[in-house]
Amino acid sequence: MNANPLSELPQHQLPISQPRYVGQDVPRIEDPLLLTGRAEFGDNIHKTGMLHAAILRSPYAHARIRGIDTSRAEALPGVAAVLVGAEVKAQSRPVFGIPEGWTGHALAVEKTHWAGEPVAIVAAEDRYVAEDALELIEVDYEPLEPMVNALEAADGKGPVVLEGKDTNVMYARKFTFGDVDTAFAEADLVVNEDSRWHRSAGNPIETCVCIARWDPFDQSLTLEGSHRSPLLVMPALVGALGLSPTQIRIYTSPLGGSFGVKTFARYVILLSLLAKKLGGRPVKWTEDRIEHLAGNSSHAWDRHHNAAMAVRQDGTITAVRIRAMDDFGAFGEWLGVGQIVKPITIFPGCYRIPAYEYDCAAVLTNKVPQGPYRGFGLPSHYWVLEQLVDLAAEKLGMDRAEIRRKNFIRRDEFPYTIPSGNVYDSGDYEAGLDLLLEKADYAALKEQQAAARKQGRLVGLSVVTSIEPGLTGTPMLGLLSPRMFSRTSSPEGMALRMDGFGKMIAQVGFPWGGQSQHTFVRQILADYFAVKAEDVQVVVADSSTMQPGMGPVSSRIAVALGGAVVGAAKLLAEKLGRVAAVMLEADPGDVELKDGAFQVRGAPARSAPVPQVAGFMLARADKLPEGVDGNPEVSFVWNPPDHYLADEQGRSHYGVTATSAVHLCMLEVDHGTGQVEILRYVMVDDCGVRLNPSVVRGQLLGSLAQGLGNALYEEYVYDDQGQLLTTTYMDYLMPTVMEVPVVEEYEQCTPSPVTSLGQKGVGEGALHTTPAAVRCAINDALHPLGVHIAEAPATPFRIWSALQAAATSP
């Protein structure tokens, strides 16, 4: 840990002697408006003549639609239009998704695929009338047998979800890296576990909102609302509606959370078609909470695992096998299926595991289709892997921390290429572990645990690790669809303009959100040009004016936008430098930017402050050098370095940075109720240079809360008819401030050698680590009774049931 890690960086790229903003707890620009609710969120938007939409949803998980009668709804005063599946089918193609061909239309057409699938949409004067109208639509359903059992779906049994398919297996692939069979054959010890990670997902405070307007005169579509990133929605619209991108304009509003769920391609298509039918009147749809829980492609990760680890007597891990089968729900919409393959990008975690096999599949069932969720499929992977490490340690009689230390990738091995091809940029896992054990006083905790056990208390301890890839590139998506994703670019762009007073406008392509992306743009630019933070305004472009960019997904913004900001600043400095050379009567090659002024190398007294140069550039066209226009403005698009298409085995340099984390959890299980109480939680995180430490802490604590949700609370429960039973927050339980423990958080800093300022991605954070930390500690607590929990969430009922079973078994 270092007070100013930035200044020691070899690639320290800020032309300032002492950064004043980068690396500091600079207050977030986003806070005042977002936290007081004064920001113009999607649902605050009102347009002249605007109508309100409500959606009729299938009550059945699987049913044939024999007919729809909308006449009574259309006759209700205040109703402007009703749209049904047949019209949607005639006017659009199925919702975008990879692998191709595993989705339906934006409205159910011949049959419904999950309870909650949209069947019709109404536009009316207000939402009340729109919902009244829904009750007047008569749908003649013929219920069909629902497919609710993913294991049967994988085995080819039972009804088929998608018309025209003869299987429910949407994607299946076995990846093998290294000689797994030999490693298992020669292992001293093999541990294995079958486990079940139940459905859960992101639940932002603000749900999805879309306002659509079709302009019948110039045949164009305008969308506004809670879209997290216009260029992620655009392809879905273009593909489904057959419009050219020049006919579509997407504006984004500040977000009240996203966590991956704010793409909602299906609804954007649906609203666009409704707007077209309305012929000019704007129409708004605000997802209500039940729709969010039961109707959007908003669930994630519903996995069955079979896992095994081969170990030598001395604790060396030689191979791992994981079979992961994901109950994906009704469709493979958008990029969601990518979540099942992502584990290969970090498969061995922090460890030197020379051989592994990942046998993965995504199958369709009549449930809510999955979509992306923060972590994009990795949290369940660590939840499996780290438990295997604990099982091995226990069998070998090794300490859990020591077995991990033994297998860590060592600090002198970076950049480290894992067998599946990804490259970890830098790290020092052993130092992180040492810091954790020291801060937590691990030896004392072990004694406390031993003392508690003597009193019959069920106290458990865990130490677990994870790697968070900062930006996972498009080559991973190429594994699902080589046709659509034979690409290596994952761009993030920025346009940057300076006025004659040195004030800057930085334009990004995505809206305000809780992750403070706009704040750090300001921090970097203010340090780069040595101006005040307030002199930098960050503005949001719409789809037609933004630079190419994917926005805040995949823990990429610090890495990607961080690269774009520095890249754009450099370009602007170069451009200004050529003008400064004229002013200083020096050779452009001799002029450099330093501490807010251009100066002549070797003669620092000859200098011109940045604002003066920008002012000159705007005012004195007669003096501009050849090839320089009179406009201090540039744009720059960053792309990940060294990305290449995956090879036949599935190897690629998938990520950019590798953030490491090591967590310690101590908890107690109540024997009588099965409840878990966290006694101590300590974490160490190494995400390189922290551009804004308080923002990093916020990311870590928020993601810890979500990880705790996965570990103990959150689960979408279905009955055997495919009905979702958890459709309100009375039953879908997220931890509140009362449940989240006080966490001790310590910082480690191994700067990334590949990013602009040494930063690494940490946007997904503790969600990777906390589920594993909590489960391993629960199993440690239950170990004396011979009880083991292999389900997430580990609900009190599950724990109690396992304790009962152990107590009554002979």
Added chain:
Amino acid sequence: MKPPRFEYFSPRSLSETVAILAEHGDGAKVLAGGQSLLPLLNMRLARPSVLVDINRVSRLDTVRPHGTGGVAIGATVRQRSLHGDPTLLDRLPILGTASQFIGHQQIRSRGTICGSLAHADPAAELPALAVALEAEMVASSASGERVLPAADFFVDYLTTVLEPTEVLTEVRFPGPPAGMRWAFLEMSRRHGDFALAGVVAGLSTSDDGSSIKAARLVVFGVAGTPVRASAVEAALVGQPPTDSVLTDAAAEATRLLDPPADVHGSGAYRRALAQTLTVRALQACRESHGTAEPAT
């Protein structure tokens, strides 16, 4: 999530209120704090044609002393008064302790005490407390007033003996038996959730603590209404409050329960929870020198 159309009345007096209820009968619903009714309306699970908002009715918002050590609580008194109102805190501190388990502060700031009783959710805290403390409900209608003991008030899940034309105007909690020490325990998945199971227990013992003089025991969240274990209460009298006596009492009090299953657990689990909590609550009564031992 928008309610269907309804007619809205905001009467200022009790006589106006009961007149409106008399006129609309079955189609009318009283609106108090709205914390249970509004979600039902918005989800279109309840479809009253008339809402009678009692929040502006005069003289329903008071807490007054009632008898020796008791309190009478009006229909629009909010749940937050349970741990804020001096009369209540002074006379029935167990209500204050237990009320911390009702939802969250925002909910307690709007939700009413009488509304919770009238709503009769079997997992709610207040109905169980009303039964354990032998409260009386005052129901008013155009034809007069009825006073109903809590033991007869709750019929089943979300069902009471209140007629559609009646409004619950007051609940009266008598002063608790002298020397009784109380404990309130419940298990919910998160702080503020409805209980999976809960218990209100009271014990008084002889001066030297060697034998039980009186007991109260009500479990909730495990049947259609709060369940008072009267036979167990009677059987405890005269016994020493040892672990084995209390454990047997808890087993007996919960033996016949057959709670329904839901997404949070099976019926057997809830019954076991009720039993575990009952033992712990009785032990807490035995050991406490204050009034209650809050725990989750």
